[in-house]
Amino acid sequence: MAYVILGTCINDAACVDVCPVACIHPAPAEAGFATADMLYIDPQICIDCNACAEACPINAIVREQDLTPKLLRYKTLNAEMALARSKVA
């Protein structure tokens, strides 16, 4: 299980500051932040600590198991974006 960033994300990156395992990308210091459509959580690394969800100023991060059917798509989207990043890196 992991946390998932939703499409309402505004790239505030408060989540990046509090994530203990640095699984949220792109961080403001990383390439691609300036042009990122949204941030995402790498589900392979996320440890389910809830810190990001607490830090998000607009409640755009939810637990995977709490995703409504309409939002399930964002679980895939986060995972896809994480995979695309690891391929490039």
Next chain:
Amino acid sequence: MSVPNQAAALRVAIVGAGPSGLYAAVELLRRDARATVELYDRQPCFGGLVRSGVSPDHAERRRVSAFYERLALASGRFRFHGNVEIGERISHADLCHHHDAVIYASGLSADRSLGIAGEDLPGSHAASDFVAWYNGHPDHAQRHYDFDHERAVVVGNGNVALDVARMLLLGAARLRHTDIAEHALQALAGSRIREVVILGRRGPAQASFTAPELLELIEQDEFEVVIENDNSFQHPAEADPGIALRLRLFEEIRRRPGSAGARRLVLRFLATPLEIVGGERVTAIRVADNELVAHADGALRARAGTSTHVIDAGLVFRSVGYRGRPPAGLPFDAATGVVPNRAGRVFDPRGGDQYRGVYVAGWLKRGPRGVIGSNKPCSRETVDALLQDAAAGKLECVADRDALDALLAECGADRVDYKGWKAIDEQERLNGLACGRPRVKLVEMTDLLAAARAPARRRAA
């Protein structure tokens, strides 16, 4: 970085209570434990474009404003001065005189024009004005739009174009559950628009729609989405993962089964507007079909072909970006549309001298691009520069706090402080509760000011 040896605590003016101003305020208050921030806005409200730009059906994003507003307030070193336009009763020189430093974070509010014939016809509008209208901005509440034609055209391929299209197509049943301005809800409830065409000069790979907004088009079932003049197949191997994702979402939109919905959105690519057609008002827009040509630098640019089309429409919205005018007293680079600056420090483009104690953040600093959160590192960089200058002894405040309060008193009773803004905020929420909406905005300045002045009466109610 701290400023331990400074004799007096820093007093910083920030102009503009939108995202960049709020981010700058919170960053400054966090970094310098003694600094005070005086936040000015020409509106009596917080939020800037978070309040008057973010789409009503994306209202979750508006929470960011209240979040940072509370953080600033919790410092105990923060004051708000709403309904104060710098350049009127308080000048740029006044601000400089009464603060150690001034950060302009007031953004860009004018729209870019298309530069084609017919742009001034009734029915041809700036998307930014329309957005401000449906969001209840008091400067725009008096506008009038005719929704009596079946088609509207939006020129431009950014998220604002999609916002405008959704507002025109979602229908009153859906919009009624948002914080859209009441006058806009009423007007749109009587709309005859069945189709919105969004025009882009280039193809899907070059469009600026972000992935979540494209995904939203896939997930919604209020209207059909059609793609015309798609050239994605010409560039199948997209290396940029962000663009590759957007192209996959366009592909999904293309494969999406046509819905039985009565309304539809057309994303028409490779089209350049040539002329807005009409006599007394807009009746159509004439467009040229484009092809994409690779330039020496590798960029694909649109080249107008010889074939043209006429699209009948009663409304044309131009959504090709924002531009600004410089705040009075500051230099401005008309070519780039920003205030000349180095990491936020304003400087004279001719002599190269720094404007002592004057800084910019947000769109005034880097131009109209990015999302809300893009302003955070931008404002942080400006605050870095300011604190470095403070540590180097480059900042100076001539007048004391009493002199500032005397200056503010000259603004008269119309100035709205933080309590006044909270009174407005609560009144709007109460108005929303009464009719099952998240908020009903006050859109007349007289109503906003009346609400700001009546906290005691409201608490009793």
